[in-house]
Amino acid sequence: MNIWVMLLLLLPMAGAVVAYLLGLQKRALAFWVAEVTGVVLFLITLKLLIDYQAPIDIPMTWFEVGSFSIPFGIYIDKLSLVMLLIATGLGVLDIHFAHDYMAEDPHQPRYYAKVLFFIGGMILLVSAKDMVGLFVGWEFMGLASYLLISFWHQQKDPADAGVSAFLFTRFGDIFLFAAIGLLFYFTGTLDLVKLNTLSQAGELNKELMFIIAVFIFIAAIGKSGQFPLFPWLMRAMEGPTTVSALIHGATMVNSGIYIVARLFDFYVAAEALLVVATVGALSAFIGATSALVQRELKKVLAYSTMSHLSIAFVGLGVGSLAAGMTHLVNHAVFKALLFLGAGAVIMSAHHVKDMWRLGGLGRKLMWVALFMGMGVLSLSGIPPFSGFFSKDAVIASAILNPQSAGLISILVTIAGLLSMAYIGRLWFLTFAGEPRDKALFEKVTEPSKFWIILPLGIMAVVTLAMGFFQNDIARMVSGKALPEAHMTGLIVGLLSGIALLALIVYYYYVKRPDITEKIAAQPLMKTIHGILFNGYYIEKMIFWFTHNVIIESFAKTINWIDQHIVDAAVNGAVTLSQKVNGAFGHTHSGRVGDNSGAMVFGLLLLFAAMMAGGAL
Structure with a gap:
């Protein structure tokens, strides 16, 4: 694989881990790791753009079982490079700006780690050759956006x-x-x-x-x-x-x-x-x-x-x-x-x-x-x-x-x-x-x-x-x-x-x-x-529909079916087995001697019936 592409894909994730761990030791280090990582990512993207002659096409397979395989390739063309320039260029300026904006926040290691993770998701998404890689980058960003929006x-x-x-x-x-x-x-x-x-x-x-x-x-x-x-x-x-x-x-x-x-x-x-x-x-x-x-x-x-x-x-x-x-x-x-x-x-x-x-x-x-x-x-x-x-x-x-x-x-x-x-x-x-x-x-x-x-x-x-x-x-x-x-x-x-x-x-x-x-x-x-x-x-209408149609109607209908049909069937089976047990309970007294005698008497009757059938 192209070494620069490998760095572009792996560096944000590695930088996120390092920024967090070093930031726990000294808070300022989290920023500097993020800043340096952002600059390096932007420079790598610039190099790929300057050296560009044809799309970088790296077919890979995520895993393979027999004839079944899931692809996970890399494809970087000019469209990808423009999106990478946006992500890395604006990303490093954003990190630089955050030096003062987030200066008083005690959770800077967590912040810079999430930002690098977020940028890494975008890099993977726009570099993906297949829908699988795109989907993974897509979900990385979705997770990172949740973590960043709810940062406080x-x-x-x-x-x-x-x-x-x-x-x-x-x-x-x-x-x-x-x-x-x-x-x-x-x-x-x-x-x-x-x-x-x-x-x-x-x-x-x-x-x-x-x-x-x-x-x-x-x-x-x-x-x-x-x-x-x-x-x-x-x-x-x-x-x-x-x-x-x-x-x-x-x-x-x-x-x-x-x-x-x-x-x-x-x-x-x-x-x-x-x-x-x-x-x-x-x-x-x-x-x-x-x-x-x-x-x-x-x-x-x-x-x-x-x-x-x-x-x-x-x-x-x-x-x-x-x-x-x-x-x-x-x-x-x-x-x-x-x-x-x-x-x-x-x-x-x-x-x-x-x-x-x-x-x-x-x-x-x-x-x-x-x-x-x-x-x-x-x-x-x-x-x-x-x-x-x-x-x-x-x-x-x-x-x-x-x-x-x-x-x-x-x-x-x-x-x-x-x-x-x-x-x-x-x-x-x-x-x-x-x-x-x-x-x-x-x-x-x-x-x-x-x-x-x-x-x-x-x-x-x-x-x-x-x-x-x-x-x-x-x-x-x-x-x-x-x-x-x-x-x-x-x-x-x-x-x-x-x-x-x-x-x-x-x-x-x-x-x-x-x-x-x-x-x-x-x-x-x-x-x-x-x-x-x-x-x-629009938001109120969506919430109204979710609450009144999905929760109050659909979900409650499912709950009623679960309670009155599914649970009722299970509970009814228990009641039925108890009644069957009670009916058969009348056929024996619980005393070993009586039960053994009744069993022998029954076997004799069965044997007599079989003999009578043979005589006929």
Whole structure:
């Protein structure tokens, strides 16, 4: 096996163990082990990219019994390398940022061990040649996300959030496991590349392919926080902000889109892309509208993650692998920047997350405001920042595709336009205007330039620089350039809409917040606000269905059957045996002599009967 690939796969897990054990001896050592491990992983990925000439294809077998074998190969192509750069590059910046952010936490060894384990799961997932290896990496990340989201498990909310993430994503994982079983049974292969080849050649049953594609997409919905399995994504904000940046930017939520992209030809042949586009457009709209009314910094960014990942899904769903995956790459960078920027604000403001208690922080946190502003511009789709090119390409592709030119394109366009509204609201409420809580404002302290500002600056520069290399990125992830769909009218319309929304947001949230409060006090607006603030009550509906249908109806029916039929049959057998025993009990007295005499007398009668029968 390639030594660098072996190191890439094993180093995160080894680093996690070493970081934990050394951290128990001296807490600071946990950070340094994680930092060095992260840097080495990123450098190995860079080397693989620089040396790349052809895909690294390493077929292996997990175990074999007779003619039955389970594959566990490695396959690293340009798409894998881009995802590895995201995981390792943003991972090491996140670890660097955590030096100060987690400085006061007494459980740093446990934290850094889990982060490395989490990154290792993503590395395995995007390097897997077969569905088995992908599933193992998929589950590694699921376990690590549960452990990280509930990191502060001594508190109720983080503990509940971890369980929520575990249950929502496990529901999707059931369908992924079922898809693997169907593929193995009906196609005889779990090789991702071979599945694409067979589907292109028309050698697979289309109806079966459609079912399998939908099953895999349900798993992607769970992992990437799409409708209706997105509530865990909002609850995940109970974990450390550095964890949020990893989950929402660099790793876990990207895995759902990656698996669809890896099997893109399979989805095309199965004619399942319309399902992807429809769910993606609906999720983008729900996420964008819900983000408009959130009070907490991280909640706005969480709904934004849902919306922009959905835009990437729409790109895939309308047939543009280049647009969808390029937007995923762009989103990973600017969203990690925004989450870590929010972490810097929260840390400097003594863990206050409510934007309505902030305001005017640009005076004290100039660098944070600047770099977050660059992330805001990229997310909003302002050229020359990277987000403009990919988001515009997705919207244009949706409009130009006859199957998605209706409702799908309308929903994704609205979601794209609203990006500026909710992220502009976040920036203005946090950094512009006058301080709304002057006592809090006086306590705000500037974060460390080396540990906090440096990673923010690197990501801000990258999200700007990436705007000049969009076609190169698109070719890396899809083999094709971005579609030439940047229609002049669309660009002018989007930019005009964004400019108008920026002016409206600035006026209502900075200049005249009193008008905003009056509008929000109206009964109709209160109702709309409640719907959006609670994510269209999807989580409440899921819990209602789970409690009233599954638990109260289905589960109680099963319990009744168990008690009154199964248990009744078992208990009835006991009663019956007791009655039989009682009936036969009357045939003997319990005295040995009497019983022996009765037995001899019976044998004599039997013998006499036999003799009489013989005489006849």
